[in-house]
Every structure is written in C-alpha cells, then in structure tokens.
Amino acid sequence: MYTLTVRDHLMVAHSLPRPAFGPAQGLHGATFVAELTVRARELDENATVLDIGLLSGMLGEVLDGLRYRNLDEHPDFEGRLTTTEALARHIAEGVAERLAASRGTRIVGVSVVLRENPDAWAGYSLDLP
Template sequence: MYSLTVCDHVMIAHSFQGAVFGPAQRLHGATYAVEAEFRAPILDADHLVVDIGLAGQALRRVLDTVDYRNLDEMAEFAGRNTTTEFLAAHIHALLADACREGALGEGGRRLSGLKILLRESPRAFAAFEGPIGAEGAA
C-alpha cells in the first residue's frame, strides 16, 4: 500500500459535557496538528498516490470549516463532545467526500483509504481511518 501525507493545523475552542472531562468541561482552546494520510494500492500513470498540492488544498478547505471557531456554537455539533477522536472522524468524513467529489482530481477518486491524525500535543494524539467510500464517519 502506498501513502501520501499532508499536514496542516487548526485552532478551535470548545468545552465538554460530563464529569469524566474534569476541568475541560469549561471552555478552552486547542491547537491541533492535523495529518491526512491518503492510501492507494497502486500508483497512477505519473507514479503518484495523489497530487500533493491538491491534497493540501483539500485539507485546508476542510479545516477552514472549524478553524478559529467555538465548536460549542456550531449547530452541527450541538449536544456532542467534540473530542479529538470525534474531530478526527469528522475531518475524515469531509475529506473523503472531497475525494469522491473530485477535489483531488481523478487520483482522489481511486484512493482506497484515508487516515486523519490529530496531535493535541507531542504526548497525546488520536486518529480515525477508514475507506474513502465510508459514509457518515462522524
């Protein structure tokens, strides 16, 4: 399996519901380093998994939907704990949609899998991975 990874970052604010989250129940900020790993069993005619420039642009467009936002105020997240794991799945779903819709060119349509890794810190990170065809991951 071949893979290509592009990276970016996103800054958000949010809070959590439930005693298990302790002080994180209060509004707080987080900066995530985001890695998107695109996977394909074979390379295309140009020997690429997918165009790296298009992959970076697509990731940025997805991240722009949450960057510098208070997730608690976004209707799509109402009543949900936007944990690192949850956000990885959410970003996966949006980026997989972009692949299927052609945002990464024809190479994006033939990808077999995608892994999204969010790093909260050098010591803590979470990921979601699945096929590009997976609908409604989040």
C-alpha cells in the same frame, strides 16, 4: 499499499461538559496539528498517490470550517461532544467527500491523526468503497 500524508494545523475553542473530562468541562482553547493520510493500491499515471497540493487544499478546506470557531456553537456538532476522536472523524469524512469526485478507484482509505501535543494524539481511519 501506497500512502501520502500532508499536515496542517487549527485552533478551536470548545468544552467537554461531562465529569470524565475534569477541567476540560469548561470552555477552553485547543491547538491541533492535523495529519491526513490517504491510501492507494496503485499509483496514478504520474507515479503518485495524489497531487500533494490538491490533498493539502482539501485538508485546508475542511479545517477552514473549524478554525478559530467555538465548536460548541458549530452546527455540525450540535448535540455531540467535540473530543479529539470526534474531530478526527469529522475531518476524515469531510476529506472523503472531497475525494469522491476526483479519486477514481485508486484511493481506498483516509486516516486523520490530530496531535494535541507531542505526547498525546487521537485519530480516525475510514476505508473507502
């Protein structure tokens, strides 16, 4: 399986209003490094998984909808907790939608890792049909 990974970052505000989250229950800021990996069984005619610029642009488009936003007020998260895991899934699904029009059948998976700091991260992987 071939992979291609690109990175970007985002800053958000949110709260996690449940006792399990301790001090993070209140409104606070978070900065994430977002790593997006796509998987392909075969390379394209240019011997690549996908154009790096194209994939970086797709990730940037998804992140632009989140950057500098209070996720407690974001319509995509109404009634949902915005944990790192939930954000990783939101980003993976947003990129998968963008890939659907251009990927053909070569791209078979999308994974997102969100790094909160050098010692803690969470992610989500999505297999594509």
